[in-house]
Amino acid sequence: xxxxxxxxxxxxxxxxxxxxxxxxxxxxxxxxxxxxxxxxxxxxxxxxxxxxxxxxxxxxxxxxxxxxxxxxxxxxxxxxxxxxxxxxxxxxxxxxxxxxxxxxxxxxxxxxxxxxxxxx
Numbered sequence: 001x002x003x004x005x006x007x008x009x010x011x012x013x014x015x016x017x018x019x020x021x022x023x024x025x026x027x028x029x030x031x032x033x034x035x036x037x038x039x040x041x042x043x044x045x046x047x048x049x050x051x052x053x054x055x056x057x058x059x060x061x062x063x064x065x066x067x068x069x070x071x072x073x074x075x076x077x078x079x080x081x082x083x084x085x086x087x088x089x090x091x092x093x094x095x096x097x098x099x100x101x102x103x104x105x106x107x108x109x110x111x112x113x114x115x116x117x118x119x120x
Contacts, residue, residue: 014069033066041063041106053089064080070109070112072109075109
């Protein structure tokens with residue numbers, strides 16, 4: 001079954017507007033996102049393993065805004081759902097499923113970012 005988040009194109013128009021179409025700044029943003037997000041995911045995974053729902057919510061909250069810069073409000077909404085469910089300590093099985101969707105989607109997003117980086 002195809003993940004609804006797969007192959008959703010990125011839209012860099014907001015990022016370009018924010019950074020003034022400065023290729024160097026855009027590449028720095030890509031690089032920062034690509035190095036920091038996996039660290040946040042590791043932290044989220046550890047919190048999930050420990051069923052530390054407040055920490056799960058905090059980790060989700062940290063990464064949530066960045067997806068808007070890529071025009072990926074679908075991912076931002078998924079992360080918002082993770083954050084909300086964790087804060088309310090509800091549906092742990094759904095949180096786990098959503099985190100797996102997030103990881104899969106991020107793998108696709110990293111590839112899209114790498115391609116966009118080449119095409120700048």
